[in-house]
Amino acid sequence: MHRFLYLTVLSTFCTLGGIGSIAAQEPAPDTAAVAPPAVVQTLADAYRDAADSIITAALADSFAYQRLAELVDTFGPRFSGTRNLEDAIDWILARMKADSLENVRGEEVMVPRWVRGEESAELLVPREMALSFIGLGGSVGTPRRGITAEALVVSSFSDLEAHADQARDRIVVYNAPFTTYGETVRYRWAGASAAAKAGAVASLVRSVTPHSLNTPHTGSMGYEEGVRKIPHGAITVEDALLLQRLQDRGETIIIKLKMGAHYRGDALSRNVVAEIAGREQPEEVVVMGGHIDSWDVGQGAMDDGGGCVAAWEALRLLQKLNLRPRRTIRVVLWTNEENGLRGGQAYQDKYANQLDNHILAIESDEGVFKPQGFGFTGSPEALAILRDIAALLEPIGADSIAEGGGGADIGPIMRKGVPGMGLNVDGTRYFWYHHTGADTIDKLDPHELNLCVAALAVMAYVVADMPERLPR
């Protein structure tokens, strides 16, 4: 069934005064038509007072925004392997302890250390012009003198295939228009190996975005096993369109690419962990968070400083409101989501034998814009329960639970069977700023961030506190 009425048996007390007096009984069997009506409550009924308290507290001030601003202004981008990231983690750990959160700790993770180095792309022919360029994370570099080659502009992988005979010794430029992130990012992720297979010496992608002010977007890329590794970078939408027009006019295009990109040895980083221990089943865990690392441009305010601070603030609010749930709520700020996913993997490794007791994993990594609800990956029974809970978020318009959802950091534990959720938000502007110098705190709104805090706090609290475990 799609709409599932979850009848709660609230035989235990709730810690918050406002919901401490809820009477509950077993649901009436179908045959009990003449008996007095049972007191039947949905989860939404049972937790309305608690949820309203959380929402009110979350919207009371701009503390979350100020905290996020201080974090991102003080440390700037938090790229894996950098001092900025580890200093930011130290700062967060100290403040989490000052917030009186429980079991605050950094859990060590070795992360890759990709170094961008000096980089540039220059149009030489038909005229000299600096292209607005950013290398893609994980790319190999060029020789020190750079790579100078004729360009071949293609609009898609199939267009490349159709012109594969012209790709040898060229720099392949993927001028793929933005459709969806999932579709368009394929050129960023897999473009280098596809070009290398056709004999190209380097490849460039049009930045993955629907809106540009000559804005280059970075991001990670991968190489196929057994295919020659060629340098791979991003140019702006504007420059990709220019190269396309030049080619369409029959011009020969020559580009000089220089990339100092290389890997150094892995570096030590940490997943940041803080908890409110469950009062009855502390071994059962609702885990919630975002990723504390970012790309090396902008401030990583949206991706994903905002998700981290929203989860952290959700926990702080519950603690401040004395809402200690039946089960443990664990906030984790995973490291190295952007270019390795080592944090999410390390978490799965570390807690491998406790995943059966991971009730739910929630990630916020789509920006802390106005929340619409959550996406959920799990059983239909769990989905129905979560939809009941989400009704508590109707006052802030965040009551939608879509099928499908999760997050990169919780991907490893979701693949081990943990139900997963992602906070869904108004995504209009996310890819304008994604992985650019424009991912800065001014793009976010204090009230919208508070709404995200409220949505996360209500959802995590109710799932952690409700009498029955969320079914798998």
Next chain:
Amino acid sequence: MHRFLYLTVLSTFCTLGGIGSIAAQEPAPDTAAVAPPAVVQTLADAYRDAADSIITAALADSFAYQRLAELVDTFGPRFSGTRNLEDAIDWILARMKADSLENVRGEEVMVPRWVRGEESAELLVPREMALSFIGLGGSVGTPRRGITAEALVVSSFSDLEAHADQARDRIVVYNAPFTTYGETVRYRWAGASAAAKAGAVASLVRSVTPHSLNTPHTGSMGYEEGVRKIPHGAITVEDALLLQRLQDRGETIIIKLKMGAHYRGDALSRNVVAEIAGREQPEEVVVMGGHIDSWDVGQGAMDDGGGCVAAWEALRLLQKLNLRPRRTIRVVLWTNEENGLRGGQAYQDKYANQLDNHILAIESDEGVFKPQGFGFTGSPEALAILRDIAALLEPIGADSIAEGGGGADIGPIMRKGVPGMGLNVDGTRYFWYHHTGADTIDKLDPHELNLCVAALAVMAYVVADMPERLPR
């Protein structure tokens, strides 16, 4: 009166077949009530067929857009004193001749040659971070080692005054939010001297824009006579807001500014001129155009390649339609609007003794977005006539004639009494791209450009052809 019915006496034939058969008489005197009614026509009535032909031709294809794309792609930015600009002018002159326009010529103008040089701004304290920076045209440079100084962030000139005692030896940062261009650009234009008067060693302005993806905007600046010249540049909205937040938190901010900016000797440039000579009063001129120079970033597609090509295309269409008006239509693509206005001044100097016969001057320099009509500076009588003519543009929604308008290049001749008009367009996005690397052809729409061509062609043709001179 506001709405003025202009009674035309069409005693001469029109060159276009469609309007060649209009019967006309002297308007009936007030006392001739018993005489047969005069054939009374508004200008809009008389020129409807011609205007419709022009509009149809203007909207027929994307030739104007393709021409503009080829211009800006081939030559890139066209900054005063550069080879790009002069090569672009040569290209245009050759094509204007191939278009069979008349009296095609370059009129020589000496233009200033400001050279940007290497430039950078770096935050040193409280943390190291490259600021996204662009110097402002006309600024002096820094010493080679740069200027390293503590910053003082102010929100306005009055805020600077209130903190003038803290400005000595500082880099003053104007963090003025965008309201209107006219209001906000004051910090770009006059910020250096105001800061210097308070003892500052350099000054930075927040880029003059309502929308930023960490996008620096350049533009020209000036120094007050007798005030020490200090280097003056622009940072992005994002970075200005960051510096503001750091200051608000009590942080000491230290910035290192390096600018290689300097002037070299004046360079030779040209105003581009092409005409359709008038068939009856060739000495009477409607002048129309934009400026062919641009800033040294982006492509100057919007500012003002689009205005230039729109005026040029308007003339080409009239020529193609065999619409030779009574008076001369002269297209001028002025040079050096951006950082000197020497082209507009040289035009005024050269034609000083012919300005009485300049019937109207029209400029397009607000982008070739969807046109709404024109702004006009001149007599109420002329305004009323132009409103009648503009009714011909109602089919394309460009029939509004607002009071007040003109353009920088036609400013010198307007100050000598020539009535002036500016093409008014949808200005929503103009200042997003203005003076940035994002001023590229992809921001423009072929159909909207065609609408601008149509509006300019209809207005110029009717004013140049109508029996009576536009009154001053």
